[in-house]
Amino acid sequence: MTETTPSKFISDTPERRNDRIRRVIxxxxxxxTDSYDEISTISATEYTDPALAVAEREFVFGAVPSIVAHGSEIPTPGKFVTVEMPRNKIIVVRQKDGSVKAFVNACRHRGAMLETAKSGHCRIFSCPYHRWSYDTDGSLRTITRGDTFGDLDQTDLSLAEIPCEERHGFVWVIDRVGATIDVAGWLGEEMDTILASYDMDRYTCFRAGSFTEPVNWKLMQDAFLDGYHIQYAHPNTAGKYIHTNVSVLEDFGRHCRWIKPRKSIDRWIDEDPADRPMDKYLIETHFLGPNSTLLKQPDHIELLTFRPHPTDPGQSIFEMRVIPPKVEDTDLDEEKWTALWEKNWDILLRVLHAEDFPIMRGIQAAMQSGDVAPMYLGKNELANQIFRRELFALLEKDSQ
Known part of the structure; x- marks a missing residue:
């Protein structure tokens, strides 16, 4: 199978799902395995060039929606998270009416950061420098000692607002004041329909973690689109349970979905599974452009997100989330529910930090060499090819 152009989406049915599973078998x-139509070349400068890093910040993250949180991380009015975006430091806060807004994390007086905590709850945002304060809708509430400061129109001094939308359980932003956000339009009918079917707004974020790594964000994203390395980078962990270099992929243009088989599926290689449920034998993975990998496990969701560092192309910010059903929607008591997801979190953390990240750090270090020869993406690295195709399309569109 060759996927070089987006495929037309047809609403999923049990028959179509079974067809994908039979193709995997x-x-x-x-x-x-499913494959691309050509091998691609890669230059080391793609991971080191400061000018390219600026273009990515401006024309990718400053132009299209990307995920910054799960809605359950800010469940009630006044709950907030702070996020380091490529262009702006932002505050994302739940409003009194249940909606979500995002603002540049800088006081309109002299620019002090309003919040330095990763998350919290507040009634107002208060500047630590001169105590100007803002309501959670961003409007200026108080100018301290205003009778001596001078006349200002407070309606013009609201916090700079970042476009923000909550959809499919996630909070999305475009990292540019004044941009227009349309998450459904960005996802397209195919991926919007797929994500809607997962009911992720009914799930909860068990834990989110953020890590700064000395690795370009594209190297990090590539690692989690790649089913070719599992046997070699993870021989004693994931490699024991997941097949290497086997996938069936649907290409939706900006995004894609593919299934990878667990080794437990081997019992059906010589026996037709008929209409048996096969979810437990598969991992369903989604590339949500421009910078997230969503893994749909049989009983939970994992979201991995990669962002450029604001100034250094040799660094990136990585976020991981484990998102299971709420305890009340399971047959577990709270203690067993917590223990289960603690175990899942620890496994994911251990595999990524002990096995994937050291390799990524080594690649980034190697990219600093003066004479790195051209590198290659194979036809079998299909999701990686789609990621590069769509990233370059965004960069080329905004350079014309």
């Missing part, structure tokens, strides 16, 4: 029998 056929690949396992034949030693094949």
């Amino acid at each position: 056929t690949h396992l029998k034949d030693g094949t």
Whole structure:
């Protein structure tokens, strides 16, 4: 199978899902996988060039929606998270009416950061420098000692607002004041329909973690679109349970979805599974452009997000989230529910930090060499090819 242009989406049915599973089983029998139509070359400068890093910040993250939180992280009015975006430091806060807004995290007086905590709850945002204060809707509430400061129109001194929308359980922003956000339009009918079917607004974020790594964000994103390295980078962990270099992928243009087989599926290689439920034998992975990988496990969601560092192309900010059903929607008591997701969190953290990240750090270090030869993406690295295709499309569109 060759995917070089987006495929037309047809609403999922059990029959179509079974067809994808049978294609996976056929690949396992034949030693094949879905593939791209050509090999691509990569230059080391893609991970080190400051000018390219500026273009990515401006024309990718400053132009299209990306995920910054799950809605359950800010469940009630006044709850907020702070986020380091490529262009702006922002505050994302739940409003009194239940909606979500995002603002540049800087006082309109002299620019002091209003919030330095990763998360919290507040009734107002109060500047630590001169105590100007703002309501959670961003409007200026108080100018301290205003009778001596001078006349200002407070309606013109609201916090700079970042476009923000909550959809499919996630909070999305475009990292540019004045941009217009349309998450459904960005996702397209295909991925918007798929995400809606998962009911992720009914889930809860068990834990979110943020890490700064000395690695370009594209190297990090590539690692989690790649099913080619599992056997080699994770021989004693994921490699024991997940097949390497086997996937069936649907290309939706800006985004894609693919299934990878667990080794437990091997029992069906020589036996037709018919209409048996097969979810437990698969991992369903989604690339949500421009910078997230969503893994749909049989009983929970994992979201991995990668952002450029605001100034250094040799660094990135990585966020990971484990998002299961709420305890009341399971047959577990709170203690067992917590223990289960603590275990899942620890496994994910250990595999990423002990196995993936050291390799990524080594690649970034190697990219600093003066004579790195051209590198390659194979036809079998299909999701990675789509990521690069869509990233370059955004950069080329805004350079014309």
